[in-house]
Amino acid sequence: MGSFGAMLLLAIMWGLSIPITKLGLETVPPLTLTAMRFLVAVPLLLVLSARQLRLPWQALPSIIALGVMGITFGNVAQSFGVQGTSASVGTIISATIPIFIVIFAAIRLKQHVASRHWVGLFAAFVGIALVAVGSGPGVDDLSETTVAGVAWMLVSAVAIAFYFIWSAELTVKFGLLAVTTWNSLAGLVAILPLAGWEMAHAPVQITTQAIWAIIYLGSMVSVAGLLLWLFILRAVPARVAASVQYLQPVFGVAAASVLFGDQLGLIFATGVALILGGLALAAVNKRSPPEVAVAHN
Template sequence: MFLLAVMWGLSIPITKLGLETVPPLMFTAMRFLVAVPLLLILAAGRLRVPLRAAPSIIALGVMGITLGNVAQSFGVQGTSASVGTIVSATIPIFIVIFAALRLGQFVAGRHWVGLLAAFGGIALVAVASGSGVDDLSKTTVTGVAWMLVSAVAIAFYYIWSAELTEKYGTLPVVAWNALAGLLAILPLAATEMANAPYLVTVQAFWTAAYLGVMVTVAGLLLWLYILRSVPARVAASVQYLQPVFGITAASIMFGDRLGVLFIAGVIVILVGLALAVSNKRPVPEEVVTHE
């Protein structure tokens, strides 16, 4: 989970780099043109799924891959790297809500306190971080709205993916829904390319490759494994560490300044995580003696 927090935490600042010369739809298509062939190769020989599963898998891809990632690209374009990372940190809260509704997972009061405390820590981290000075670092209301749409879509995608992979297997579901999402993106990206300026640089290539390989393929497979191994509240809460890595990377890449509240925010996040992942210790049965 720590490794995943690092991999995904770097995604927002790295996406920012890719969007410097490539528009959002085209950049998202580049990312999945890297990821989809890798997923199909990994799933070779295990791609068969029941026909009844096709509508759900296609809908999953369009919602999570197309809507979630396109919205994220537009959101990153309209926010500073730090603010984009902060808003994306709402994903764990939505994951826990959807897991409770769809998977019936119990969330105790102290777990909600921990989640909200961790989010409060992220707010402190946000206050402690500044914005860059270039145009790409300017934050707009539209950019924040796109990031929230992305957070809801991606959170639901994660939970729905867990349901479908439980029924039909991880690799076939992930490969087919990624392909469906890519096919839905391509016409949009082609239209954007015909109407917007772009420049495919070495930087654009390596950022798309990182997002495709590390965030989409390795990250998603690792996430689904974790989600099957621990309760959703535990898996989701650890994602609160992502902003710490993302903002630290943003401060290096874009000159976002970190204030004294940054350390305080990190401490609050860690305390919140401790509550969110805690379990009550079993109470030992009393030994009743009879005279």
């Protein structure tokens, strides 16, 4: 598979993650869905990284904290956000992760942020507002967008972007597979008690649809997506590889429209254009260090 084909396939796989999460949330609540997703992903990662799991003890506190931040908090916030937004809105807002990567890279990695980057950030946030207003109701209650849902999606984007930047430093030192496996395990351990509490207080129905959603999120998004991402990073410059994140909303919105009947009007389309244009402008950089674009959780 060529690098372009790999990027296109990854954009489809990751772009479908929000609509697929939406399907899972129809019968499984957010905390439980996230836990089940990583109950699928972690064993697969342990098998794949079996010979690369050794880490110095001093690295474990940072990796565990990273897992709780990115895997537990980031993904739980995303699940609550998806529950409170239409699949189209959730997909577009999740595409703001690169914006926050730019901000955190400037703070943590001391990377320069030019004026065009800030213009891109502003345009994208205006686009978010238009998307939230302009997304019509879908065919069921789960497709309604709420202020809380948009807020949860933004919180998730911030947490995952911070996860990317922090993991960049750790993976350079200890290896991507080892860090990803251990922080995924730490995140799973942290969320299991919360999922247990949720299952005791909220209805959970494990349908065939939910099982397929969980398998897809765990295996295709969290594991296969990671392996494909590694292949892309070896084949093309990181600046080019990172552009795959801007293709995701195209496939996510198209899937949401088919699955949930989301009505995509002119205001919504204008918001999407602003977000994608803002993302592209914010990401423009003459020098794009590979450590910023490390992995997708």
